[in-house]
Amino acid sequence: MKKLINGVDTVLSESLDGFCAAHADIVTLGEERKFVRRATLTPGKVALVSGGGSGHEPLHAGFVGHGMLDAACPGQVFTSPTPDQMLAAAAAVEQGGGVLFIVKNYEGDVMNFEMAAEMASGEVMxxxxxxxxxxxxxxxxxxxxxxxxxxxxxxxxxxxxxAGADLAACKALGDRVNARTRSMGIALTSCTVPAAGKPTFTLAEDEMEMGVGIHGEPGRRRVKLMPAAGIAAELIEAIAGDLGAEARGDAILLVNGFGGTPAMELYVMYENARAELEKRGVRIARSLVGTYVTSLEMAGCSLTVTMLDEEIARHWDAPVHTAALRWKM
Structure with a gap:
């Protein structure tokens, strides 16, 4: 195992310290490193709190800031944060508008965020x-x-x-965006969790994992390596097929690297995914290409398609200023 760390036991704490020092104008580190929160909070605004196991950086702490999250709770690598972290984060950023938890569907994350919501003193959705x-x-x-x-x-x-939406409106919008969003990924190599010291799984030189999870979970099947055009075609076929009749009109296309994929290859995947979507009557109205939701150093990528409407497009275009995502409109 070759990693730029001092020790397995300190990698997360040192990473959090470095992250918050590097972006001190945007974020601050909570007590006992339980969470990362915005440096400046807005009175009356709904507070957005997310989190999950570390190893997926910049998700979630990299998205704390103006226009995105108010706080993020980092667990150990590929391990859910604890309910007390979520409670502490919610209490630190609640400004009178209630708290919205945004939770990836993994059993540990869902269970712990549910426990935190039940124990929270204020309104949580x-x-x-x-x-x-x-x-x-x-x-x-x-x-x-x-x-x-x-x-x-x-x-x-x-x-x-x-923009001032209330808690119920934020939840309804989040559910609607999720319902209009589909993703699928592939892995060319495994990743190595520091505590394990060895690859999570093994692929032969001519193999790839079709449909891999962001923790290295198995996908649909293991297949022979194929050109980017073939990979994009299979991923888009699965995504568009699942969207069904909704896969028409304007969309966001996100091509996301898993941590070990060069930008050159991500843009090759974007071009082939774009062509596949346009064949199906989907116009790419918004694009994002880069390394955003990773699996440590895994080589591979995922494609995400979100079908747009006027409201979703307007909020996507709105200004954002975080460590990992920022633009002005």
């Missing part, structure tokens, strides 16, 4: 993301997994909250 079309169930989830589509939910709902 929850959006669960489940955009992965690869498999209906895995060892980590009941139902579909929440993957890179979570970024799109956080961005759109974050903009709505920034």
């Amino acid at each position: 929850t959006v669960v993301t489940n955009d992965d079309v690869a498999v209906e169930n895995s060892d980590f989830s009941t139902g579909r997994r929440g993957v890179a589509g979570t970024l799109i939910v956080e961005k759109v709902v974050g903009a709505a909250a920034e």
Whole structure:
């Protein structure tokens, strides 16, 4: 195992310290490193709180800031944060508008966020993301997994909250964006969890995992390596097929790297995914290409498609200023 760390036991704490020091104008680190929150909070605004196991950076802490999250709770690598982290984060950022939890559909995350919501003193609602079309169930989830589509939910709902939407409206919007979003990914290599010290799974030189999860969970099947055009065609076929009649009109296309994929290859995947979608009557009205929801150093990528309407497009375009995502309109 070759990693730029001092030790397995300190990698998360040192990473959080470095992240918050590097972006001190945007975020601050909570007591006992239980959460990362915005440096400046807005009175009366709905507070958005998310989180999950570390190893997926920049998700979620990289999306804390203006126009997205108010706080993020980091668990150990690929391990859910605890309810006390979520309670502490909610209490730190609640400003009178209530709290919305945005939770990826993994059993540990869902269970712990549910416990935190039940114990919270103020009003809390929850959006669960489940955009992965690869498999209906895995060892980590009941139902579909929440993957890179979570970024799109956080961005759109974050903009709505920034504009003054109330808690019920933010939840309804989050559920609607999730319902209009589908993702699927592939892995060319495994990743190595520091505590394990060895790859999560093994692929032969001529193999790839079709439909891999962001923790290295098995996908639909293991197949021989194929050109980017063939990969894009299979991923888009699964995504568009699951969207059904909704797969017409304007969409966001997110091509997300898993941590070990060069930008050159991500843009090759974008071009081929765009062509496949346009064949099906989907126009790419908004694009995002980069490394946003990772699996440590895994080589591979995921494709995410969100079907747009006027409200979703407006909130996607709204200004955002976080460590990992920022633009002005």
